[in-house]
Amino acid sequence: MDRRSFLKLSLAATATVGLAGEAFATRQGEAGAYVSGGPAPAHVEPEQWVYSTCGFCGTGCGIEIGVKGGKPVAVRGTKGYPVNDGLLCAKGIYQWQAILAEDRGTTPLIRKGGQMVKTSWDEALTAMTDKFKQLIADHGPDSIACYNTGQMCMEEFYTLGKLMRAGIGTINLDGNTRTCMASAVVGHTRSFGTDGPVGSYEDIEHAQVIMISGSNMAECHPILFGRVVKAVEKGAKLICIDPRLTQVSRIAHINLAIKPGTDLHLLNAMAHVIIHDGLIDQAYINAHTKDFDKLAAHLEQYAPEAVAPVCGVPAEQIIAAARLYGQAERSLSMWVMGINQSVNGTQANNAFHNLNLIQGKIGKPGCASFSITGQPAAMASREVGGSSSYPGYRAIANEKHRAEVAALWGVDAAKLPAKSPSITEMIDAILEGKIKALWVICTNPLISLPDQNRVKRALEKLELLVVQDAYETVDTAQYAHIFLPAAMWAEKTGILVNSERRMNLLQPATPPPGEARTDFDILLDVARRMGYGHLFTYKTQAECFEEIKRMTRGRPNDYSGVTCEKIKANLGLQWPVKTAESTGTPRLYTDGTFNTPDGKAVLWAMDPADLPERPDAEFPFNLNSGRVQEHYHTGTKTRKVPELNNLVPTAYVELNPKDAETLGVGYGDMVEIESRRGTIKVKVVTTSMIAPGACFVPMHFNEGPVNQLTVWAVDKFSKEPNYKQQAVRIRKA
C-alpha cells in the first residue's frame, strides 16, 4: 500500500473506529465536578493517600487511593511497586468513581408483594437463614448453593468456604473463577501436581522470546503488555497466537492468526518440531518428568504440514515459531481466556506445560509456563478454598486432604463434602429442582454465564435467591428475593493475590455507604445465625489470616512467614513465604521437584476434543466473545465511569468489511445476531482486525448480552464454559 492510499484509508478509519459516545448527564459526587471558584478544569489534590491494591484485573497493581473530605477522589499507581511501578491502566486511574456511583446498595432489600423494599439487616438475614435452615431440614444441605467471585479478599473466601463446607455442609460452592481460570487450575494440577502459576512478571524482562496466546493483553492486561513492549524494544522476540488481530499481533515478530479453537493442534505441532529438531533438554526430561516417550510417539501425527490446514496458518510459520521459541535459551509463554474458555482449555494448558517442560523451561529466570489471571483475588479464592477446593490447595476429592482440613477445623471429616459441582452443573441442578436456594456474592451470572435464557429459567425457579453485591442494580438482583449491600474494595481490609502469587493488601480508604457491610462481616453474621458460631473464633481479618496461615503450613502456598506489615514493607510478597526471614519466592519448581506424588511433572499426550459448534450453512459465522480495555466483566463498575463508558458506550459486533458488504450492512448499522439459543441486536463495527467468517461481541453490555448466544458446553476436565466458539447467523435489523 502506498502512503496516499494509506492516508485515505486512515481518514476513513478515523470516522469508523470506536463508537461515538453518548454524554452522561450528571457527574458522580462532588469530587468529580469542577472545583468551585473558577470555570477552568482543575486538579484535585487529595489530603491523604492510602496504600492498597487495584480492584480490577489479576495483574495486581499497587495503588494509592487519594482521599479528601473522607471520600475517594483519585487513584494513583504505587511508585516502585514491582508490578506497575507507579503506572495504571485507564480503568485503574478512574476506579475511584465506581465507589461513588449512585446505585450503591445502602440498605438490605427484601421482596414483598413482587417489589424489592428496604428492610433491616436483622429482617433480611433472619429471612435468609430461616429459609436455609428449613431447606436443610427438608431437603438436606445440597439444596443450598453459593456462587461467588474472584473479587473478594482472601479472608472472605476462607470464611465463605468454611461456612459452606464445614457449616452448612453443601457440595454446591463455586465461583465465577470457574468461567475464567478453572482450565488453568486443572492444567497446573495435571502437569505439576497442584495449582499455582510457576512464573513471575519479571520473567518478561528476562525472556529472549515471549509467546502470548489467546490473550489480547494490550487491552485486558495493559500494564503487563507495557512491560512486554519495553522488552521487545530491548530485543526480545514476540510470538502471537490469536484468531483476532490485536496490538499484540501488530508488534509480534511471528503472528499465528489461527482458526478459532485450534490452539491444541498448534501447540502439539510446535512440540513436534521442537522434539524433531532436538531442541529438548533430555537431562531435565529424564530427571523431572514422566511419559516423554508416550508424548513423543503421540506427537508424530502432529507434523506442522498435517496441522497447518486445520489451524489455517502455513506450516512454515508453525516451524518458524517453534524454532524461535525452542532455540532461545530463555522463553516465556503467557495465555489467558482464549485458551481457558474452551472445551480444549485444560488440555491446551497442559500443552503449554509440555512445551516448556521438554525444554526444561520451568523455574528459571525468563522461562515460565505462565497462566495470567483475570480477577484481583481469583488466586486467593483458589488458594484458601473459596470455591471448588479446600484451603492450602487441598483437593476436594482427596480423602487425606479432607482429613487434614477436618482436623484443623475440628469437624468430622465424613461430613466434609467430597465433590464440588461446577456452576453450570449447579444451574442444571436448579432446573432439576435439586437446588432450591442460591446465594450469589459479588458476581453477575445473569450476564456472565453462557446461555442466558437457561440461566434466567434457573433463577426464576429458585425458592430463594440472595444477591450480595455493592450495587443494588446488578442485573442478577432482578430475580432476587433478598439483596444484601456489600462494601467495595476501597472500603475494607484484606489480602489479594495476583497472577504471580504476589500477596498484597487492601486497606480501607473510605467507609461503606449507608448500612452496607463488608462481605467478611456479613458472612460471620450468617454463620452465627445459622448456629455455626463455634467454627468462627476469629473476629477480625487479622485473626482470620492467622488461622489461614495454619491451614497453609507445609502446603505449596505456605504463608507461615507472612504478616501484613511485611507485605507492606516488601511491596507485596510472592508465596510460598515459609519463614519469618523469607521475602517470598519468585518462581516455583526451581529444583525440578513438583507437587506430584513422585515429584515428577507429567507430560500429557492429547488430542483435541471436537468443538461444540462449528459454523455451518444455517449458522455461518463463528462468534467469539471477550473484553475491551475500557470495561470490566459485566460493566457494573466501568459503565458507571462516564469517561470510560463514553469511549465504548454500547454493545457492538466486530465484522470483517467483506462480510459486512455481503450482509448489506455498514458501520453503525444495527444487526440481529442469532444462535441456536437466542438473539441479540447490536451495532456493527467493521474492522479488518477480524477474519472473514468470524465475529466478536464484547461481554460487558446487558443491552446486547453476548451470552444470549453462547453455547452450553464445558471443558470435560475443568468444567469451564466454552465462550469463544459458537455458530451464529447475522442479518440486518
Added chain:
Amino acid sequence: MTTTQMGFHADMEKCIGCKCCEAACKDFYRMPPEIRWRKVRSFEMGEFPSALRVHLSLACNHCEDPACMKGCPVEAYTKRDKDGLVIHDPTACIGCQYCTWTCPYGVPQFDPEQGVVSKCNGCYQRIDEGLMPRCVESCLTGALTFGDVDQHAATQRQVVREAPGFPDPSITNASTRFAWPLKGPQPEHQMKVAPPKEGDHHG
C-alpha cells in the same frame, strides 16, 4: 522570542492505544467527561491477516506560530518564552470559539456548560516543578515523550513532523514530532519536512 521549543514526541510503534495518557490527563485536571485535551485516535490499514491498527496520541501541538492565539480577541492565549508552551487562560476566555475554528488540529474544545474553551497547557505548572506532563508520566510503553524538539533526534528512533491524518504541520509549525510504526507504509521519500521560517532558530 522563544529560545527553546518544547514538544511531544509520539512513537506509533510503541503506542498500544491504551488511552492511559488520555485518562491520566482527564483525571488529573478533572475536565467534564466530554472534553478530552488528549485524544488517542486509531487507524486501520491492510486486510486480514496482515491488517494493522495503529494509534496516534495527540493533544495541543504547542505550535511555534499558534493559530489559536491569532484568533483570540481577548488575548486568553500566551506562548511562553522559556519553553514555547501555548497556554490558555480560561478566566480570560469569553467563549467566542474563534480559536476552535482557527486551530487546524481541532485542539481547543468548547464546554457549553462553563461557556469557555479549554485545551492542553502542557502541564506547565508541573514542568516548572521539574516534572513531566501527566500524559507522558503515565504512558505504559514509553511511546509518548516530551522535551526540546531539537533534542528528540538524540533519543528517538525517528523524528518526523507528519503523521497519518495529521494536518500539514507547516501551517503553524506544530512542535509535535512522530515516529512511524515499523510495519506498514513508511514516511521517508514522501515526507516533506516544512522548512524553518526566516528568523526561526531551528535549522
